[in-house]
Amino acid sequence: MHRLLVALLAALDAAVSAIVGWAAVLAPLTLMWVFAFGVLADWSALWPATVRIWQLGNFVPLSLTLDGQFLVETGLPEEAGSFVLSLAPLAFGVLIAAFAARSGRRALRSGKWATGVAAGTVVTALAAVIANVTSGNPVATVDAWRAILMPTLVYAVPMLIGAVTGAWSEGDDGIVDRIHDAADRLPSGWREFPALMVRGGGMALAGVVGFAALAIATAVPLRGGSVIALYETTQVDLTGAVLLTLAQFAYLPTMIGWAMAWMAGPGFAFGAGTGVTPAATQLGVLPGVPLLGLIPEQGSPLLLLSVLAPVVAGAIAGWGVRIAFRAEACAERVDHEPTAPRVVLAVGIAVIAGAGAALIAALTSGSLGPGRLAVTGPEPGAIALAVGLEVLVGAAILLLAPRSYERRLGEWVRGDDDEEGASDENVGGRRDIAASLD
Template structure:
């Protein structure tokens, strides 16, 4: 009965996650549709547009085809009639990931995490299949297989990560506990996996937080250029609202671009362009308001920003090492080296996946290459985090840390002894307890000690 209830709750969570994502798109689109076209609008195109954008928000690329009458009306060249748009607005994807992780964690807390993950994924796959089959646009087409698989894969990854995190800590009575038992055989290596994941989380939080701060600072200093591009677009209030909402859903994507800039490789805004701390090379940039944040030039001195990922790695190394000392599990050099490498690999892997989603095409011609290159970003981020983590994890142990370890070891050894075996330290003026009551008379009041005088307040 409990397993059935967990499966039903996980399926309900998946349905809610998909429904909320679709409604978040459908509600503003309905309002904008009404304001733009009135009551007599073609409402039949609203659902295909909503479903297509929902798929696009989960990493599905769009193949855009501009109708011939629109080409003539806007004087668009014929070679620009068809192009791909593949830069994912990561806001929708992150929402699904977090919602799925919460569902997986609840299933793991109930003791049946695998059933919960599979149940939720099956329901989400069914919903994505229904959306892919019913929401088809001629002007913006999506590959049918990717439209089904990618949203389901996003939900599965989120639910799996949330479930494994809880089940690893609390136990699941199954495969994770058996894996725990195998690791516990090698006592020195048992804390390594958890330390790697914990350190990578700290490193990612540090990099993402600093990238978001850098984006906020650029908005503060170059907000005038953004406003100027809004004014140059000559759109009405409805058009400005649409542009603002579109840029907001791309905010996490822009944070990935900023993280790539901090790591050193930077990103591109078209073929043959580069925006990095070492220099900025820009040609004709589209008049998208958010592109007003791009720096017009750079200096070699800006390369100092690569210290940010190094500092994030050092922060991760410090957090992991402090946790190990607090838990009383100091590790050897080999284990700490593996932890440092693991933190760098996991951080680079997550950064690479984010770069793949934040990189691609956003239009015809030169706009076919926009965003950070995944491989250079992965390598730079991994190496910088490795340097920072290794500095803190492999540095010589402080004497306070060694003293704390010796104290913990002494307490552990003393707690294993029987009271009668505990060593008795003689104190002048205090008689030693007799053998038969040594276990009970651990202390003696000082007032009963013959010849005891309290210290006086006179000093030489």
Template sequence: MHRLLVSLLSALDALVAAVVGVAVAVAPLMVLWFVVFGTPDLGAIWQTSAAIWHLGHAVPLAITLPAEYLAQAGIDPSLASFVLSLAPLGFAAFTFLFAARSGARAARAGAWLTGVATGTIVFTAFAVGVALTSAAEVVSVSLWQAVLFPSAFYASGLLAGAVRVAWTDGDEGIVDSIRLRLDRAGHAWPEVPGLIARGTALVVTALLGAGALLLAIALVVRAPQIVALSQSANLDGFGAVVVALGQMLYLPTLVLWAVAFLAGPGVGLGAGAVVAPGGTQLGILPGIPVLGVLPESSSPWLLALALLPVAAGAAAGWAVRSRLSPRGSSADAETTGILVALTGAIALFSALAAALLAVLATGSLGPGRLAGIGPDAAAVAIAIGVEVGLGAGILLLAPRRGAGAGRDTAFAPDGDRSRR
């Protein structure tokens, strides 16, 4: 009965997450359609909402413009078909965070495997239903991508939330057996996986916060350019609202661009155009108002932004070292091994997280030079790994004052820095 209740609650969570995600697209479209056209076309609204939901979960959309529209707009027929794949990550972020909450609750109930399995199955079933009922002539998606990508975001959130709680509180199952094996290693090794996760999470959170702050500053500084682009588009009320809502959904993506910028590699805008602290080269950009946030030139002083990932690594190193507790032998070789392992692991996993986020923030916004824009995942991963590793190493590997010969106070519990 206990597992049945967990299954029911996990299924309900999955259904709510999926429905709310689609409703975020359906509700404004319904209102706008009613205001502008009168009687809503429910079929068109559903197809459009599903396409937005799919794109928000990194599902590429294949766009095929009808011939009559090309003739009326005077568009080159060679540009009639293109792929739209730059995701408005607000949808994916909501799905992941909602799933993490559900997974954590299942873990607290002592049945996280059941909760993860049930939630994933229900969300996948919903994704299948959306994919099968939203086919359209203008916009099409690959069925396997439309099912797999949204489900992967939800399943990864479930696992992240469940494993975090199970590792902290115990689960009398897989996680506890892993911890038991680590406990047999002695010293502070059993704490290492949790400390690596804590340090990596701190780094990623700090980088996202720094990126959001940098984007906010850029929006204020570049506000005149954004307003000018908005005015030059000559949009009516309906168009202005649609563009504004679309730009809001892309704010998380722009935050990831800002992270790539402060890390150093910057953001590629296709056809050799790039925006980076070391140099900016802009070509002709589409008249999307929010792209006015991109600077037209760079200053060497902006290279100092690379200190922010270093500071994030240092903060993670301080947080991790302050939580190490004494276990068994305090031999210098083993102590140094643990600190080196923590430094390398935090740098590595931070780099992998940065690479994943860069991939999610890269894609196509249209035909031609817009077919591939966003940060270079490999370059961002290398830059973040080096910068975070440097900062973490400074705090983790530097000797502590008061450490006597043959001893290291790094493993003293919080509030106790006396010699042992």
């Protein structure tokens, strides 16, 4: 495909991503403006509010300054008049990243993925500039460089990852293929090492996040009474209830990140000097947000069993990688699986899973308000260490456990177990079966 056409298609993807992001905020805000304010609504504030929420969803911190009269009317203390809001509604970032990764893979299939990534990055940066320039207001301000850089990175990095991972598996006749060829020249037992390590780390991290999402789903019926009670205390009308629910859905991935931190052991904070862990919960007064009703009021030693979830995720990843590794050994007519690569694989899986957990912890941390609420979310370093060690235990159990049938499997693949010998066709079929395990 022609380079110009690739650039135009990638630019269109980036423009659609920005427009859809703005529309996702603008639509519910418009309903609120109509039903809550009516003819007295200040429509000039609608677009700035939309952009600021979109920027927050792209991890741009907002500096909020509330009017003194508003503080008096609402009974808020004077120190609450100025604070930073940086805890992002992670749903925005997740959807943008998924769309960008898909665009990167499409650029790869066109044969000019670098051009596509560059075009998408430039258009996203241009959209961020336009949004920031047209949304000035005295209530919520942002640093201009962050307002441009963060939305650009949220789109460009997943797009690049999507293109590179696709190039690794499908080929790109370029630098990724040259790296892949270099990996293919490694000795037997190490040849598939990079791909297996990344695959195993991704499986382990996906497993941990999946268990965290399951924990949230389990908490809904168990803590549903608290959530309903908080809805009743808000005393909002139907429109307000709908908007409040939509806002909470935007923060649902953030809650899943907190559940991951809780499950791993270190837990998370909801304010300075607080902590929510399986063993104990220490909280102050919480804002009246219904979703916060899912936070357990107290810990229990029994809940410490939740740390087994990352261990199980590591074991599943180790099992999947061991099957692929064993199939590779059989295809190479090797009677045993080398130990050293399996040890490094287990460590690599744990490192990748821990790094991914640290990234999730960083993305789900920030400031949620004035005072003690400036410290909210998990600590990335502690989460990385906990998840990494727990995944390492599970992965090592499955990767390093002895296989009593290991030699027998190699004989079966080669056809040495047949008393009368095996035909080339049968042996080839057995190797195809072993290779299909990869």
